Amino acid sequence: MTRPREQRSLFGEILDWMLAPLLLLWPMSVALTWLVAQNIAGKPFDRSLGETARVLSEQVAVAPDRMSFRLHYSATQFMKADEADEVYFQVLGTRGEFISGDEDLPVPPADEKVMTGELRFRDDTVREEPVRVAYTWVQVSGGEGRSPALVQVAETLGKRSRLATEIIKGVILPQFVILPLAVLLVWLALARGIAPLSELQERIRRRASDDLSPIDERDAPEEVAPLVSSINDLLSRLDQSIKTQKHFLADAAHQLKTPLAGLRMQAELAQREIDAGQRDPQELKKSLRQIARSSQRAAHMVNQLLSLARAENQGQAPRRHEVGLTRLATDAVRDFVPRALDKRIDLGYEGPEAGDGPAPARVLGNPLLIKELIRNLVDNAVQYTPDGGTVTVRVLDDPFGQVAVLEVEDSGPGIPVAERELVFQPFYRALGTEVDGSGLGLAIVREIAQQHGAEVSIDDAQPRGSAGPGEAGGPGTRITVRFPAIPPAPAATEQTTGPEPGSTAQEVHP
Numbered sequence: 001m002t003r004p005r006e007q008r009s010l011f012g013e014i015l016d017w018m019l020a021p022l023l024l025l026w027p028m029s030v031a032l033t034w035l036v037a038q039n040i041a042g043k044p045f046d047r048s049l050g051e052t053a054r055v056l057s058e059q060v061a062v063a064p065d066r067m068s069f070r071l072h073y074s075a076t077q078f079m080k081a082d083e084a085d086e087v088y089f090q091v092l093g094t095r096g097e098f099i100s101g102d103e104d105l106p107v108p109p110a111d112e113k114v115m116t117g118e119l120r121f122r123d124d125t126v127r128e129e130p131v132r133v134a135y136t137w138v139q140v141s142g143g144e145g146r147s148p149a150l151v152q153v154a155e156t157l158g159k160r161s162r163l164a165t166e167i168i169k170g171v172i173l174p175q176f177v178i179l180p181l182a183v184l185l186v187w188l189a190l191a192r193g194i195a196p197l198s199e200l201q202e203r204i205r206r207r208a209s210d211d212l213s214p215i216d217e218r219d220a221p222e223e224v225a226p227l228v229s230s231i232n233d234l235l236s237r238l239d240q241s242i243k244t245q246k247h248f249l250a251d252a253a254h255q256l257k258t259p260l261a262g263l264r265m266q267a268e269l270a271q272r273e274i275d276a277g278q279r280d281p282q283e284l285k286k287s288l289r290q291i292a293r294s295s296q297r298a299a300h301m302v303n304q305l306l307s308l309a310r311a312e313n314q315g316q317a318p319r320r321h322e323v324g325l326t327r328l329a330t331d332a333v334r335d336f337v338p339r340a341l342d343k344r345i346d347l348g349y350e351g352p353e354a355g356d357g358p359a360p361a362r363v364l365g366n367p368l369l370i371k372e373l374i375r376n377l378v379d380n381a382v383q384y385t386p387d388g389g390t391v392t393v394r395v396l397d398d399p400f401g402q403v404a405v406l407e408v409e410d411s412g413p414g415i416p417v418a419e420r421e422l423v424f425q426p427f428y429r430a431l432g433t434e435v436d437g438s439g440l441g442l443a444i445v446r447e448i449a450q451q452h453g454a455e456v457s458i459d460d461a462q463p464r465g466s467a468g469p470g471e472a473g474g475p476g477t478r479i480t481v482r483f484p485a486i487p488p489a490p491a492a493t494e495q496t497t498g499p500e501p502g503s504t505a506q507e508v509h510p
Contacts, residue, residue, distance in 0.1 A: 011194055018186050026179060030172055037167035041160050046132065049155055050119045053134040056089060057151040060099075060138050085156040088126055092150040094140075102126075105154055108135060116148045124154065131156050196221050200228070212239040260298060266290040322486060323370055325361040325395045325404055326352055332374040333393050336382055343387045347378075351395030361395050361404040363483040365452045373448040374406065376441040377479055381410035384477070397485075404485040409461045413474035420458040445481070454483045 090101035106124050116139045124133050132155055137148035200220055214232040217225050270287040333349045340347035352361065363370070374393070381391045389411040396405040415423060422428050424446045427439040449456045461476025 010197075011190060014194075015187065015190055018190070019183060022179075022182065022186075026175070029175075030168075033171050034164070034168055037164040037171070038160070041163035041167060042132070045155070045160055045163075046121055046134070049132060049134040049153055050121070052087075052089075053119060053136055053151055053153040056091070056153060057136055057138045060091060060140050060149050060151060084162075085158045086126075086129070086131075087156075088131070088152075088154040090150075090152045090154075092152075094147045094149055096147075096150075099149070101152075102154075105133075105152055107150065107152075114148060126154055126156075129156055132160070197224065200224070212236075212242070263291055263295060263298070320365050321367075322362050323365050323367045325363060325370070325406055325483070328367065328371045328374055329393050329395050329406065332371065332378050335375065336378050339382055340391065343382065343385070343389075345382060345385055345387070346390045347382065347393075348391075349393045349395075351393075352397060361397050362486050363404050363452070364486050365483070369448045369451065373445050373481070374408075376444050377406075377408040377481075380441045381408050381412070381477070381479075384412040385410040386412065401485055404483045406481040406483070407478060409476060409478040411461065411474075411476045414460055414477050415458055423458070424456075442479075445479075449481055452483060454481050456481050 088102040088105050090103070090105040091099040092107070093099050096107075105126055108120075108122065114137050116137050119134060119136045122133050122135070124131055133152055134154075135150060135152040137150055139148045196219075200215070203219075204215070212235045214235060215228050217228045217232070220228045266287045270284060270291075273284070273287075329351065330349055333347060336347060339345075378391065378393060385391055391408070391410045394405075394407040394409070396407065398404065423442050425439075426443040428443075446456055457480045459478045459480070461478045463475065
């Protein structure tokens with residue numbers, strides 16, 4: 001079982017991203033300060049040590065038979081008088097022999113290039129204690145042709161470490177005061193920075209539940225303005241959706257009042273006739289037929305309202321899969337055969353046979369919704385086609401496999417060009433027709449088609465004014481739905497769902 005995702009704090013996240021680098025850089029700053037302090041503290045002592053080595057080098061001389069080094073006793077005592085550090089010196093002759101000083105002072109590396117008169121420094125160890133060494137090679141007078149003499153002065157690092165520590169204290173200790181103060185200032189600045197968000201939240205909370213007016217973007221920070229603009233867009237769409245639903249409910253209530261009023265009127269009429277002592281069976285049958293007709297109309301409208309609600313409820317729609325238009329079209333035609341027989345309408349199907357070879361006209365969608373789409377098209381066609389007319393349902397396969405086409409054609413009065421967009425609106429009925437419909441059929445068709453990425457178009461079944469089967473009733477109507485097609489599945493795939501009804505007949509006629 002997955003744990004629910006924890007809600008993140010914008011304040012805490014920004015604070016973390018601001019303080020984390022600060023807290024990470026502080027130790028690096030301390031280390032860098034220590035290195036710089038060591039370098040700064042060593043420079044004056046290096047200069048003093050180098051000056052001592054230069055002075056000692058001036059005391060080196062060459063006698064006729066040997067090298068000599070003359071250093072006054074007081075100078076020696078002065079070098080040894082440093083209480084903080086130990087000072088060592090050493091003088092080596094032209095052949096590397098020891099002349100004077102401390103014999104255990106290490107010599108420079110053997111591979112180091114000798115440069116006469118150049119003062120150099122190195123870090124070394126004397127008696128297991130780190131020291132700083134200044135050394136130089138001296139070309140003594142009278143020693144031409146000989147190797148230069150080596151003069152070295154070494155000093156322990158006590159004074160250097162103390163000075164570096166003092167520098168570190170002078171730099172780091174103020175940071176222990178500055179760092180908490182910086183954290184506090186960052187906290188206060190961040191709290192003040194996000195205060196407009198809290199104010200925006202309070203303004204939204206104080207709104208009435210029915211207040212869907214846009215939020216003033218000028219009162220929000222510039223960075224939050226895109227979010228406020230998106231919320232305003234959502235509020236606008238929500239306001240439009242609520243208005244549409246209210247209008248739909250008002251229209252639905254108005255449309256349902258007519259059959260319900262008819263039911264009540266016929267029931268009251270029958271009751272008055274019975275109370276008056278009339279026993280004419282024909283009159284009672286007439287009232288009962290009116291009651292049945294009104295109840296059938298109300299039930300039909302309720303079913304269509306439910307169908308429209310189901311079509312609009314995309315979030316609850318089942319997962320889509322491959323659907324064969326052929327089977328759904330033939331099933332719908334068979335369902336309307338009894339009504340077509342009552343009106344002597346020639347209802348038929350034209351298209352590929354189901355179950356013969358690869359499945360034709362395959363689309364990706366919800367079979368219940370697509371079947372509802374076809375049923376509403378056939379219902380409209382049968383309802384608006386006069387007695388003795390023709391209704392044809394066709395399924396056409398695109399040879400290029402791009403679309404699957406469904407056509408429902410009738411020989412009714414047709415739909416004027418000016419009204420072909422209006423008929424898709426709920427409860428709209430074309431003028432000049434005496435058919436008692438609900439005006440929801442084509443609205444359901446368009447809603448389902450849009451959910452499946454299909455296009456719906458309306459045309460005349462034949463040119464207006466031309467002779468033909470539809471001459472008595474009008475030019476007729478051809479409604480075409482073009483679904484995005486998917487590649488045909490193997491024949492075995494179609495058989496797994498069972499044989500399609502009517503697979504042996506090309507057309508279905510009552």
